[in-house]
Amino acid sequence: MSLANPSTSLVDIAYEQIRRRILDNVWPPGHRALEQEIALVLGMSRTPIREALVRLQNDGLVEVVPRHGMRVLAVSPADMREIYEILTALECMAAEIVAHRKPSEDELQPLIQATADMDLALAKDDLDAWAVADERFHAALVELCGNRQLAATVWNYWDRAHRARMFSLRLRPKPVNSTQEHMALLERLRAGDAVGASQVNRHHRERASRELLQIFEQFKLAQM
Numbered sequence: 001m002s003l004a005n006p007s008t009s010l011v012d013i014a015y016e017q018i019r020r021r022i023l024d025n026v027w028p029p030g031h032r033a034l035e036q037e038i039a040l041v042l043g044m045s046r047t048p049i050r051e052a053l054v055r056l057q058n059d060g061l062v063e064v065v066p067r068h069g070m071r072v073l074a075v076s077p078a079d080m081r082e083i084y085e086i087l088t089a090l091e092c093m094a095a096e097i098v099a100h101r102k103p104s105e106d107e108l109q110p111l112i113q114a115t116a117d118m119d120l121a122l123a124k125d126d127l128d129a130w131a132v133a134d135e136r137f138h139a140a141l142v143e144l145c146g147n148r149q150l151a152a153t154v155w156n157y158w159d160r161a162h163r164a165r166m167f168s169l170r171l172r173p174k175p176v177n178s179t180q181e182h183m184a185l186l187e188r189l190r191a192g193d194a195v196g197a198s199q200v201n202r203h204h205r206e207r208a209s210r211e212l213l214q215i216f217e218q219f220k221l222a223q224m
Helices: 010-023 035-042 046-058 077-101 105-123 127-144 148-168 177-190 194-218
Strands: 062-065 069-072
Touching: 010 035, 010 046, 010 148, 035 046, 035 069, 046 062, 046 069, 077 127, 077 148, 077 177, 077 194, 105 127, 105 177, 127 148, 127 177, 148 194, 177 194
Parallel strands: none
Antiparallel strands: 062 069
């Protein structure tokens, strides 16, 4: 993101830079920082920092503490269970909408490419690249359904799920099942099978949720 872009405000820049540090666990749960400290790190004044922190608080990523800056919020097992239930329900609805339309190969291309990139990343044992491609697949599915309100609700929970997934990425078994499940979903979408697409996606998301929650239990984590 460039400061030279006249359509990008300093608040937007501050928001994205702070958000990225939180999502990538550079600033982990519990991390505290004063407005002035963040301003120095980002090289800007406190005013856009303050506004960005309010936005991030609305996103559920931080708690703004008056006169004490901010604290990065953690995600508990109960939080993750509820978030995955919401994401699963909404993505299944998105899959049904897309399948009903019987999308063309051109429309499905972003999902096809993301699946291929996941395969390539696993072959190279590049879990970070795999995670990026996996999220591209799910984002493309939600966008393809064309329901803006559904998509907006998904994005509202996406960041918190992302943090937990990245935290646990190397603690879980190698994600060899996801590519096959994505390919099965693509076949149901091509066939216009709304019920089948929803079932495949539900199985896929529920398996991922179980694996993530097992990490909480196995490592006795109260939060991440």
